[in-house]
Amino acid sequence: MSDQNPAGPLNxxxxxxxxxxxxxxxxxxxxxxxPHLARIREGALELDQFYCASPVCSPARASLMTGRMPSAHGxxxxxxxxxxxxxxxDHYLHGQPTTxxxxxxxxxxxxxxxxxxxxxxxxxxxxxxxxxxxxxGGGPYYxxxxxxxxxxxxxxxxxxxxxxxxxxxxxxxxxxxxPFYLQVNYTAPHSPWIDNHPARYLxxxxxxxxxxxxxxxRHPWTEPRRSAFQAAFDDPVPHLAGYCASLSAVDDGLAExxxxxxxxxxxxxxxxxxTADNGFSCGHHGLWxxxxxxxxxxxxxxxxxxxxxxxxxxxxxxxxxxLVSGASWHATVCELAxxxxxxxxxxxxxxxxxxxxxxxxxxxETVVVLAEYGQGRMITDGRWKLVxxxxxxxxxxxxxxxxxxxxxxxxxxxxxxxxRDLTTALHDWFAHHERAGMSxxxxxxxxxxxxxxxSRGRSDAETYL
Numbered sequence: 001m002s003d004q005n006p007a008g009p010l011n012x013x014x015x016x017x018x019x020x021x022x023x024x025x026x027x028x029x030x031x032x033x034x035p036h037l038a039r040i041r042e043g044a045l046e047l048d049q050f051y052c053a054s055p056v057c058s059p060a061r062a063s064l065m066t067g068r069m070p071s072a073h074g075x076x077x078x079x080x081x082x083x084x085x086x087x088x089x090d091h092y093l094h095g096q097p098t099t100x101x102x103x104x105x106x107x108x109x110x111x112x113x114x115x116x117x118x119x120x121x122x123x124x125x126x127x128x129x130x131x132x133x134x135x136x137g138g139g140p141y142y143x144x145x146x147x148x149x150x151x152x153x154x155x156x157x158x159x160x161x162x163x164x165x166x167x168x169x170x171x172x173x174x175x176x177x178x179p180f181y182l183q184v185n186y187t188a189p190h191s192p193w194i195d196n197h198p199a200r201y202l203x204x205x206x207x208x209x210x211x212x213x214x215x216x217x218r219h220p221w222t223e224p225r226r227s228a229f230q231a232a233f234d235d236p237v238p239h240l241a242g243y244c245a246s247l248s249a250v251d252d253g254l255a256e257x258x259x260x261x262x263x264x265x266x267x268x269x270x271x272x273x274x275t276a277d278n279g280f281s282c283g284h285h286g287l288w289x290x291x292x293x294x295x296x297x298x299x300x301x302x303x304x305x306x307x308x309x310x311x312x313x314x315x316x317x318x319x320x321x322x323l324v325s326g327a328s329w330h331a332t333v334c335e336l337a338x339x340x341x342x343x344x345x346x347x348x349x350x351x352x353x354x355x356x357x358x359x360x361x362x363x364x365e366t367v368v369v370l371a372e373y374g375q376g377r378m379i380t381d382g383r384w385k386l387v388x389x390x391x392x393x394x395x396x397x398x399x400x401x402x403x404x405x406x407x408x409x410x411x412x413x414x415x416x417x418x419x420r421d422l423t424t425a426l427h428d429w430f431a432h433h434e435r436a437g438m439s440x441x442x443x444x445x446x447x448x449x450x451x452x453x454x455s456r457g458r459s460d461a462e463t464y465l
């Protein structure tokens with residue numbers, strides 16, 4: 001069943017959470033209280049194999065908006081920003097066409113409320129005319145560091161509410177004659193989780209011991225990160241309660257955004273994407289964290305496969321198991337908006353607008369998605385996942401027989417042909433899509449952060465923490 005196709009241009013609402021695992025959705029986690037997201041999902045298409053371009057926030061966000069992989073846009077780790085004494089107010093995506101730039105050039109009003117984290121956020125990034133921005137990438141939910149007209153201030157209220165309030169205000173104050181593109185970038189459910197969320201959200205989880213979340217021994221790869229999330233390993237329940245409470249607050253934000261669009265009679269002409277920048281584990285696979293929760297940096301599904309619910313007016317409902325890359329969102333928005341993006345030799349984004357419209361045109365016989373983080377690169381064809389690292393170790397999983405990725409078949413005789421084919425495909429792909437000087441395959445990316453853009457020409461020791 002589909003909604004009626006609207007007349008006129010489509011609007012876009014992108015709701016992006018921070019560190020939300022695919023498992024942390026109300027239909028997969030019965031304990032999670034997100035009734036508004038559940039309601040939206042019933043009238044939308046869930047992309048069940050939606051992969052982020054990198055299992056950490058900044059590079060994944062850059063790929064979402066440029067259609068480029070990290071080896072082409074040069075953001076390879078979370079950006080330290082002003083928290084590092086040597087950081088400069090760099091615009092990491094300068095000169096790289098982004099979704100808001102393309103749409104604003106076609107007459108769209110582009111707005112952003114929340115976490116930017118792909119460069120300096122003091123002033124609106126190119127393409128945006130309305131802007132409320134966090135100063136870095138994470139931190140407390142009360143007295144959060146934000147920019148107010150170029151001045152650093154502490155947000156006096158609860159940050160998730162402030163992000164929602166500013167987004168709603170932008171919708172009310174915008175030029176009603178122009179279509180809009182609105183990014184609502186919540187910091188939730190990123191830590192901290194203890195003493196950071198209103199009691200009314202925590203009350204949903206009073207007495208809950210979260211039976212759907214596994215308690216597993218620490219994976220050996222977490223040892224180099226021993227101090228990170230130790231309290232959560234020791235006593236997971238209060239941390240899970242805070243994690244879920246932060247998402248319940250996001251759910252209230254979804255309800256407010258929908259109510260405002262319905263009040264403006266715009267809900268049925270607005271494309272909604274609800275997704276996360278990267279995945280996250282809360283004990284799954286013996287890990288608390290994302291791609292940098294281990295060393296070697298990991299590409300397990302809980303880190304790279306993210307929730308994705310898309311509602312397109314007139315589009316299909318249900319669940320799709322088609323492989324989709326987050327780097328394809330840029331081209332998809334442009335096609336749905338009827339806007340031709342400028343030519344980009346480094347853009348690898350392939351539109352999946354046809355899927356969202358419910359078109360039945362034949363798909364390519366072989367579809368793969370990729371992700372990268374530092375010295376690691378991943379490719380999957382929907383069944384087999386291969387991870388290669390410039391200095392090892394390498395991994396190969398049969399996700400049909402081993403969906404939890406426990407048995408590494410790299411080097412196994414029975415998987416030799418698959419390993420060879422995927423290795424060739426991965427190397428061929430990057431041979432044609434790397435941008436000179438932008439790859440991190442042989443750089444010391446540790447997961448502790450990136451300070452300078454590669455364009456500055458700093459040494460690796462000065463660029464990566």
